[in-house]
Amino acid sequence: MIRYVAGRIAMRLPAHVSLDDLMSAGVMGLIDAVDKFDPAQKVKFKTYAEFRIRGAILDELRAMDWVPRSVRRKSSKLEAVYTKLQNRLGRPATDEEVAEEMGISLAEFMRLLDEVKGVSLLSLDDPDSPLGQLESEQIKEALGRTDLEDPLALLGLAELQRQVAQAIIGLPEKEKLVVSLYYYDELTMREIGEVLGYTESRISQMHTKAIFRLRARLRDVVSG
Numbered sequence: 309m310i311r312y313v314a315g316r317i318a319m320r321l322p323a324h325v326s327l328d329d330l331m332s333a334g335v336m337g338l339i340d341a342v343d344k345f346d347p348a349q350k351v352k353f354k355t356y357a358e359f360r361i362r363g364a365i366l367d368e369l370r371a372m373d374w375v376p377r378s379v380r381r382k383s384s385k386l387e388a389v390y391t392k393l394q395n396r397l398g399r400p401a402t403d404e405e406v407a408e409e410m411g412i413s414l415a416e417f418m419r420l421l422d423e424v425k426g427v428s429l430l431s432l433d434d435p436d437s438p439l440g441q442l443e444s445e446q447i448k449e450a451l452g453r454t455d456l457e458d459p460l461a462l463l464g465l466a467e468l469q470r471q472v473a474q475a476i477i478g479l480p481e482k483e484k485l486v487v488s489l490y491y492y493d494e495l496t497m498r499e500i501g502e503v504l505g506y507t508e509s510r511i512s513q514m515h516t517k518a519i520f521r522l523r524a525r526l527r528d529v530v531s532g
Contacts, residue, residue: 309333309354312362317369319497320512321426325372330365337364375427382420383427385410391524400480400521421513475525483518488509 312332339359345353389409393401407417466509476484482504489495489503501511 309357310338310361311493313358314365316496317362317365321369325369329368329372333364333368334361337361343436372478379423379427383424386424387520387524387527390520391527394521394524400478402505403517418513421516423508425512471526472522475522478525479518479521483514484522487518490515 310331314327314334314486318325318330319328337360338357341353341357344360347353349356386406389406390401393405393409397405403414403417407414408419410417412420476487479487485504486500490497491501495503497511497515498508500506501508504511506514
């Protein structure tokens with residue numbers, strides 16, 4: 309389980325970030341899960357353990373502070389643009405519209421997505437983010453599946469679950485499909501690319517755009 313969780317996270321990180329370091333942090337997360345697991349909460353240990361393992365790995369990444377401040381600033385600017393355009397247009401903005409708003413070419417916008425994809429990984433789980441409490445299990449629930457436990461309800465986040473579901477429904481179709489295949493079917497970016505007929509890089513860009521759209525939509529909901 310630790311290798312699986314660490315491996316999925318590592319696929320979206322620069323090569324200099326060691327998989328062994330992530331797995332070591334994951335071990336600590338598993339130990340923490342064993343110590344704190346409460347069967348009375350009626351949630352499966354596997355679900356709880358994955359949550360703690362992933363959280364420990366992301367905590368380690370934050371402590372490493374491997375993302376340059378310049379990239380973080382670009383990430384914040386990109387999220388602000390998505391929020392602004394969503395509010396102005398009342399629909400998801402196209403790549404061309406986002407690039408125009410940022411004053412860059414479409415090619416530069418695609419390069420920007422590649423640059424900030426690691427930030428989107430951390431921001432998804434940032435406790436200060438509207439998505440801060442969400443795990444893959446919760447996103448599965450938000451996609452409308454009924455064959456799973458309900459971690460969101462267990463965590464007292466039923467309203468956030470509803471908002472996430474609405475935000476996912478509002479994604480462009482291809483991005484919604486990528487989110488579904490990644491979080492529910494648990495395919496890798498490469499496997500999704502093979503299914504949809506795109507390169508792994510293109511799928512990664514779609515996923516990054518989806519995350520920024522979700523963050524912008526949910527931050528707007530929370531602030532409103």
